[in-house]
Amino acid sequence: MATNPLALLPNAITDKERVEQTLLDVVRIDSDPYLTEIASHLIKAGGKRLRPLFTVASAAAGLPDGAAISGDIIRGGVAVELVHIGSLYHDDVMDDAVLRRQVDSVNARWGNLRAILAGDYLLAKASEIAAQLGTEVAGLLAATIGKLCEGQVGELQTLFDLDRTEAQYYPSIAGKTASLYAAACRIGGIVSGQSQANIDQLTEFGRLYGLAFQIIDDVLDVIATDEQLGKPAGNDMIEGVYSLPVIFALASPGGDALRSLLVDGLAGEDRHRAIELVRQGPAVARSLDSAADFVEQAKQVLGGVSSNQAASALAGAADHLLQSVTAIDVA
Secondary structure (H helix, E strand, O other): OOOOHHHHOOOHHHHHHHHHHHHHHHHOOOOOHHHHHHHOHHHHOOOOOHHHHHHHHHHHHOOOOOOOOOHHHHHHHHHHHHHHHHHHHHHHHHHOOOEEOOEEOHHHHHOHHHHHHHHHHHHHHHHHHHHHOOHHHHHHHHHHHHHHHHHHHHHHHOOOOOOOOHHHHHHHHHHHHHHHHHHHHHHHHHHOOOOHHHHHHHHHHHHHHHHHHHHHHHHHHHHOOHHHHOOOOOHHHHOOOOOHHHHHHHOOOOHHHHHHHOOOOOOHHHHHHHHHHHHHOOHHHHHHHHHHHHHHHHHHHHOOOOOOHHHHHHHHHHHHHHHHHHOOOOO
16 A cells, blocks of 8 residues: 555654654653553554644644744644543553554553553643643643543444444544544644634644544454454444444345344354445445545645645545555455
8 A cells, every 4th residue: 555645744754753752751750660661551562643743744734845843843743642542541441452553452461440540641741741832732632632532422322222323423433533633733733823724724624534534444344354453353343333334234225134243242253244244235335435525525625724745745644544445455
């Protein structure tokens, strides 16, 4: 699959290195190596760091090509990434996960109590950075954490609900996923001193990208293999989270067969059969059409900001989402 255009920006490697080092510096407590180890566990496990790279690119979209990216912009992106990682600590406790990014989950290695507290610590460090960047960023990050919780609660309310609707799905992913991308882009615009119009357009771009991102992630859950995903394919169905392709599949002519399989404890041949039922019908194509619509909207919004290198890379990153699906061989 082609490289994400964000990774091809002239200073992308350096900016990512700055993000990585800042993440480690922020969570390090010289007097408490034990908490430092737990808090930095998933940071050291790596990651694409898309959210801080979106902050950097959003800032650069309003600057001349080649302009320096300030330390505050990097720290703004790090704040968003810390919220994301902290939420993963909490998610793994709720899901009783044993692996994350091909390493032991924090809860599996240190237990649920320490995982929860370490996740709280990461959220606190994110809030500390945001406060240093000003009241607007601090308020934005606090509101984003609230939206994450709202989205997660909305999802929990519909677990194993065979009648879950698009009207319930979209607010959930808007909170769980899109709010962080929107915040990442907005912080880039704020910290780089862009106009209010630019800031609002960058925010909307991030929101639309985040919606497309989650739909694509949900599609991959049913079209990719266990090996490609690093977890069981159809894991959302196993956990009772019926995402957009499943919602569409349940409403299709073959939906009754799928409905009979989706019970608590889905496993073995029933899991494979459920995945096949989602794949065989129109659900995947309909979901991809929805994601493509969000991608097009996102690119149109971004056109009002600028057409420089960074803005073009952000638009390319949106297209890259769709390419990640076409790279999957489901034969």
